[in-house]
Amino acid sequence: MEEGFKENMQTIKRLIIVGNGFDLDHALNTEYSGFKEYLLNNKYKDVFSLIPSPNYNHHGKEYFDNDELKCFLFREIQGDHDDEWKNFEERLGYLDFSENLFSLSELGNTDGNEWHDTEDNEDNMTNAFRAFSHLTSYFMEWLNDVVDEYNADTSSWKTKPSFSRLLNTNTNILDFNYTKTVENLYKFNNVNHIHGTLSDEDIILGHSHINQPTTEQFLGADDTIIELEQSLYKDTNKIICNNIDFFDNLYDVEEVYTYGFSFSDVDMPYVAEIINKISSNATWFLHSSRYEIANEENYVQKLKNNDFIGTIKEWL
Numbered sequence: 001m002e003e004g005f006k007e008n009m010q011t012i013k014r015l016i017i018v019g020n021g022f023d024l025d026h027a028l029n030t031e032y033s034g035f036k037e038y039l040l041n042n043k044y045k046d047v048f049s050l051i052p053s054p055n056y057n058h059h060g061k062e063y064f065d066n067d068e069l070k071c072f073l074f075r076e077i078q079g080d081h082d083d084e085w086k087n088f089e090e091r092l093g094y095l096d097f098s099e100n101l102f103s104l105s106e107l108g109n110t111d112g113n114e115w116h117d118t119e120d121n122e123d124n125m126t127n128a129f130r131a132f133s134h135l136t137s138y139f140m141e142w143l144n145d146v147v148d149e150y151n152a153d154t155s156s157w158k159t160k161p162s163f164s165r166l167l168n169t170n171t172n173i174l175d176f177n178y179t180k181t182v183e184n185l186y187k188f189n190n191v192n193h194i195h196g197t198l199s200d201e202d203i204i205l206g207h208s209h210i211n212q213p214t215t216e217q218f219l220g221a222d223d224t225i226i227e228l229e230q231s232l233y234k235d236t237n238k239i240i241c242n243n244i245d246f247f248d249n250l251y252d253v254e255e256v257y258t259y260g261f262s263f264s265d266v267d268m269p270y271v272a273e274i275i276n277k278i279s280s281n282a283t284w285f286l287h288s289s290r291y292e293i294a295n296e297e298n299y300v301q302k303l304k305n306n307d308f309i310g311t312i313k314e315w316l
Contacts, residue, residue, distance in 0.1 A: 014172070172246070208236065240270065
């Protein structure tokens, strides 16, 4: 590498955006399909998707069967799809509980008692809400297992020279992963985990879909359905506001690198904010992994749709 190029690498202000593909490229088994299998790995995996009901111990304290909860969460998130959950978070915005609820037209059809059916709706959605309140803790439990397995075999810890060369005091990293792979492997700490890390008490997990208000469909359950949708909603505007110092500091960024970042709809507000803050002459480098190259045309279009007017290139 020429000396002039080395000096240029050290002085240019750059931002690196890291997504799940970064962890995958560093041998962590963090595909969402792994979380799917984690939820499926229980004794209820072949049963119908009933909303679980609570049990009570001898002190009268309420609790749920973990396997029942996992099975229910899997069935609801899976829906009618048969894939590997690449769009896992977006699925959370399109949950459908209609099979377990009485619609307005069905009230009273079973025993002639509309009030009884309304109470059933209320109880079922309350239990569904409680079940989904466990989703984040289950996700963190699964991911912690993945990280523990990875840490147990340090022979798989291999850094990427092309990435290492980008790291210096002028580099900022926006990390969408909950792991600390950058910090642990590259000993680099200028990292903003926009959605939190596994060492936090909680992480940010959710969808970006805002359902339009509709007429009441499931008497006794509608308010809880709305509450559940809101609890699973990823409020990107609020997150950006909470990290405004980070984004405001991007004003002189000349290079943006993405590594394993999929430009999913739920995360595009962050991309739009970055484009709004960085230099208008900035160059955006898309990592040339097999997956990212296959989606390059889509990524380029998303950048342009969000008013990026700089140069777009590939990097290895």
